[in-house]
Amino acid sequence: MAIPFKGTKEQEEQLKAVIAAHKGEKGATIPVLHEAQDIYGYLPIEVQKMIAEGLGVSLAEVYGIVTFYTQFSLNPKGEHPIGVCLGTACYVKGSGDILEKLKSILKIDVGECTDDGKFSLDATRCIGACGLAPVMTIGDDVHGRLTVDQVDGIVKQYS
Amino acid sequence: MSDKVNMKINGIEISVPADYTILEAARENGIDIPTLCYLKDVSKTGACRMCIVEIKGARALQASCVYPVSEGLEVYTNTKKVRDQRRVTLELLLSDHDRKCLSCPRNQKCELQTLADELGVTDIPFEGEMNEYDIDDVSPSIVRDNNKCVLCRRCVNMCKNVQTVSVIDTMERGFKTKVGSAFDMNLADTACVNCGQCIISCPTGALREKDNTKEVWDALADENKVVIVQTAPAVRAALGEEFGYPMGTAVTGKMAAALRRLGFDKVFDTDTGADLTIMEEANELVERIQNGGKLPMITSCSPGWVKFCEHNFPDFLDNLSSCKSPHEMFGAIIKSYYAEKHGIDPKSIFNVSVMPCVAKKFEAGRPEMECEGLRDVDAVISTRELANMIREAGIMFNKLPDEEFDQPFERASGAGVIFGATGGVMEAALRTAADTLGGKSVEEIEYHGVRGVDGIKEATVNMGGMDVKVAVAHGLGNARKLLESIRDGKADYHFIEIMACPGGCVNGGGQPIVSAKDKMDKDVRVERAKAIYSEDKASKIRKSHENPDMIMLYNDYLEKPGSHKAHELLHTTYTDRGLF
Numbered sequence: 001m002a003i004p005f006k007g008t009k010e011q012e013e014q015l016k017a018v019i020a021a022h023k024g025e026k027g028a029t030i031p032v033l034h035e036a037q038d039i040y041g042y043l044p045i046e047v048q049k050m051i052a053e054g055l056g057v058s059l060a061e062v063y064g065i066v067t068f069y070t071q072f073s074l075n076p077k078g079e080h081p082i083g084v085c086l087g088t089a090c091y092v093k094g095s096g097d098i099l100e101k102l103k104s105i106l107k108i109d110v111g112e113c114t115d116d117g118k119f120s121l122d123a124t125r126c127i128g129a130c131g132l133a134p135v136m137t138i139g140d141d142v143h144g145r146l147t148v149d150q151v152d153g154i155v156k157q158y159s
Numbered sequence: 160m161s162d163k164v165n166m167k168i169n170g171i172e173i174s175v176p177a178d179y180t181i182l183e184a185a186r187e188n189g190i191d192i193p194t195l196c197y198l199k200d201v202s203k204t205g206a207c208r209m210c211i212v213e214i215k216g217a218r219a220l221q222a223s224c225v226y227p228v229s230e231g232l233e234v235y236t237n238t239k240k241v242r243d244q245r246r247v248t249l250e251l252l253l254s255d256h257d258r259k260c261l262s263c264p265r266n267q268k269c270e271l272q273t274l275a276d277e278l279g280v281t282d283i284p285f286e287g288e289m290n291e292y293d294i295d296d297v298s299p300s301i302v303r304d305n306n307k308c309v310l311c312r313r314c315v316n317m318c319k320n321v322q323t324v325s326v327i328d329t330m331e332r333g334f335k336t337k338v339g340s341a342f343d344m345n346l347a348d349t350a351c352v353n354c355g356q357c358i359i360s361c362p363t364g365a366l367r368e369k370d371n372t373k374e375v376w377d378a379l380a381d382e383n384k385v386v387i388v389q390t391a392p393a394v395r396a397a398l399g400e401e402f403g404y405p406m407g408t409a410v411t412g413k414m415a416a417a418l419r420r421l422g423f424d425k426v427f428d429t430d431t432g433a434d435l436t437i438m439e440e441a442n443e444l445v446e447r448i449q450n451g452g453k454l455p456m457i458t459s460c461s462p463g464w465v466k467f468c469e470h471n472f473p474d475f476l477d478n479l480s481s482c483k484s485p486h487e488m489f490g491a492i493i494k495s496y497y498a499e500k501h502g503i504d505p506k507s508i509f510n511v512s513v514m515p516c517v518a519k520k521f522e523a524g525r526p527e528m529e530c531e532g533l534r535d536v537d538a539v540i541s542t543r544e545l546a547n548m549i550r551e552a553g554i555m556f557n558k559l560p561d562e563e564f565d566q567p568f569e570r571a572s573g574a575g576v577i578f579g580a581t582g583g584v585m586e587a588a589l590r591t592a593a594d595t596l597g598g599k600s601v602e603e604i605e606y607h608g609v610r611g612v613d614g615i616k617e618a619t620v621n622m623g624g625m626d627v628k629v630a631v632a633h634g635l636g637n638a639r640k641l642l643e644s645i646r647d648g649k650a651d652y653h654f655i656e657i658m659a660c661p662g663g664c665v666n667g668g669g670q671p672i673v674s675a676k677d678k679m680d681k682d683v684r685v686e687r688a689k690a691i692y693s694e695d696k697a698s699k700i701r702k703s704h705e706n707p708d709m710i711m712l713y714n715d716y717l718e719k720p721g722s723h724k725a726h727e728l729l730h731t732t733y734t735d736r737g738l739f
Contacts, residue, residue, distance in 0.1 A: 063340075
C-alpha cells in the first residue's frame with residue numbers, strides 16, 4: 001500500500017478499549033470494525049491485525065468481512081475526498097466519463113487515495129442534486145453541470 | 160441406538176436414523192445424489208446447489224446435504240425439474256471456469272469434471288465475463304489457481320475449522336468473490352503451515368502441490384549424480400490406490416521395484432530414519448524425565464505441526480523435541496556415514512524423499528536442514544507425484560514383482576512403519592523408552608490406547624515403576640485444544656505426539672486424492688492405517704533399538720544417542736514466526 005500507516009498511540013489505546021469491550025461477544029468483529037474505522041478513518045493491515053489478534057479471529061476472516069461490505073475502506077480518505085455521483089440522473093448525463101477522467105488524472109481507482117494523500121476517489125449514490133447533473137463533490141464543495149473538459153481545471157484548484 | 164424415522168425416497172419406503180440428512184439417507188439406500196461443496200466431517204454449507212431434491216409440500220428445491228430427515232418425509236431425487244436445475248447450475252458454474260482440463264493436474268480426478276459427465280453437460284450455453292486470477296505458486300508446497308476455483312469453500316472449512324490454521328477465507332462479494340489470504344498475500348507470506356489438507360479437500364485443480372518431479376527427472380538423467388530415494392511409511396499404504404488397488408493395500412514391494420526401475424541408484428526406506436528418530440527421541444525423553452528437563456516433550460516429525468507451533472504456540476517451542484524428522488535425519492546419515500563408508504563424494508549425492516506430505520517440501524528448504532553446507536534432502540515429491548512419474552515412465556505397476564529395499568538399510572523395524580498413522584510415533588517411542596527405563600525388554604509392545612482416530616487420545620504407561628502420562632493429537636484443531644488445556648493448567652503430560660493431518664501421515668496432504676463420494680463410504684484414516692499396522696505385525700523386529708542397522712550405525716559412527724555427532728547431524732532448532 002502506498003500510504004504509510006500513521007496511527008498514533010492514542011488511536012491504538014482507543015481501539016484496544018473497543019476490542020476489550022466487545023471481546024467474547026458473538027459477532028463482535030463487525031461492530032469493532034465500524035468503531036475502528038471511526039478511529040482511524042480506514043482499515044489498513046495494521047489495524048486489522050490488532051483486531052484479529054485482539055478478538056482471536058483470523059486475519060483472513062477479518063479481511064474477508066472488510067472486503068465484503070462496501071462501507072469498510074482499506075484506504076484512507078484524501079485531504080480532499082472526491083465523490084462522483086453515479087445516481088441515475090448524473091449517470092445518464094455522463095458522470096461515468098467524469099469518473100474515468102478523474103481516474104486517469106489522479107492515477108487511482110475508485111476507493112483509493114493518491115500517494116501524496118491529497119485526493120481520494122469514491123463513486124457515490126444519488127446525492128440529491130439531480131438538477132445540477134452530472135455532479136461531483138470535493139470535500140464539502142459541490143461542482144455541477146460538469147463536462148469532462150472542466151475536470152482537470154477543477155482538480156488543479158485543490159492541488 | 161438413535162431413533163429411526165420412516166420416509167420415502169423416489170417412492171421407496173425406507174427407515175433411517177433420525178439424525179440423518181436426506182443425502183445420507185439416500186446414499187445408505189443406494190441412491191446417489193450429486194454433491195460438490197459437501198465434504199463429510201469438513202464442509203456442510205448447502206451452497207453449491209448440486210444436491211437439490213424435490214420434497215413433497217416444500218415450496219422450493221432443497222439442498223439434501225443439510226436437510227434433516229423426518230417422519231413421513233417424501234423426497235424425489237430424480238425428477239425432470241431436479242435434473243434440469245442441477246444442470247443449469249453446473250453450466251453456470253462452468254461458464255466462469257478455466258476449462259483447460261487436458262493440461263490440468265486433476266484431469267480425470269476432478270469432481271467437477273465427473274459431475275459434468277454425470278449430469279449430461281454437453282455444452283456451456285452461457286458466455287460472459289470471466290474472472291482472471293494470477294496463480295499463486297510462491298509457496299514451496301502449495302499452488303493456488305483461482306481460475307479453477309468453484310467457491311465450494313471445502314478448503315476454507317478445512318483450513319479454518321478442522322485445522323484452525325485459518326489463513327484462507329472468502330474475500331470480496333458477488334461476481335468478484337474469491338478464496339484467498341488477507342490482503343491478497345501469497346500463501347507463503349502467511350501463517351500457512353503447508354499441511355496440504357486444502358489440496359486433498361479441493362474438488363478441482365484449484366489447489367495442488369508444487370511439482371518437484373522435474374528436478375528429480377533431471378537428477379536421474381545426470382550421470383555424475385548418485386540419486387538416492389527414500390520413501391515414508393505412509394506412501395506404501397496409499398500408492399496402490401493410484402493404480403487401482405483397494406484402499407488399505409500395502410504395496411511396499413512393488414513400490415521398491417518401481418523406484419528401482421525409475422533409475423534411482425539406491426532405494427531406501429524412511430522407516431530406517433524413523434528408527435533413528437526413535438533412538439534419539441526416546442533418549443531425549445528419558446533424559447528430560449530423569450534430569451528435570453522441559454516437559455511435556457512434544458514430537459517434531461510433522462513439519463506442518465512444527466510450523467503451526469512456531470506461529471501459534473511459540474511458548475511451547477522448548478517443549479518440541481530437538482529431533483529432526485525421520486527423512487531429514489536419514490538424509491543427513493546418507494550424506495555422512497553412508498557416503499564415507501562406501502567412498503562416495505557426498506557432494507555428488509542427490510537425496511530424494513517420497514512423502515505423503517507437502518509440508519516436507521517446505522521443511523527440506525528450512526535453512527537448519529543441512530550439515531557442512533550439504534542439504535540433508537535435495538528434493539521432496541509426494542505420493543501423487545511418484546505415481547505420476549511411474550505412469551510417465553511406462554512402468555506397469557500392477558505387473559511389478561515385489562522387491563526389497565537396498566542394503567545396508569533394508570531392515571527397518573515395525574516401530575518405524577507405524578510412524579505413518581496417528582499414535583504411531585508415540586507407540587514406537589514407548590516401545591524403546593519402556594525398555595530403557597525398565598532396564599529390560601518389555602514383551603507387551605502394542606499400545607492400543609494411542610491407536611485409532613479419536614481426536615485426542617490419552618494413556619498412562621508404567622515404565623520402570625514410573626507412570627508416564629502421554630497424549631496423542633492429530634489434526635491441528637485437536638492440537639490447539641490439547642495445548643490450550645496445558646496452557647490453562649487443566650492437563651499435564653510427559654510426552655505428546657502431534658501430527659498436523661487428521662489421521663496422521665496416511666491422510667497427508669500429499670496422498671492420493673479421494674473423492675468426497677468415497678469419503679462418505681469409508682474412513683480414509685482407518686483404511687490406510689490398517690496397511691501400516693499389518694506391516695508392523697508381520698515385522699520380525701518391532702522395536703527401533705533392536706534394529707541391527709541402528710546397532711551398527713551407533714557402534715560404527717554415532718557412538719550413542721544424543722552424542723555430539725548425533726546432535727550435529729540429527730537435531731535442529733526452531734523459530735518464533737509470529738502470529739501472522
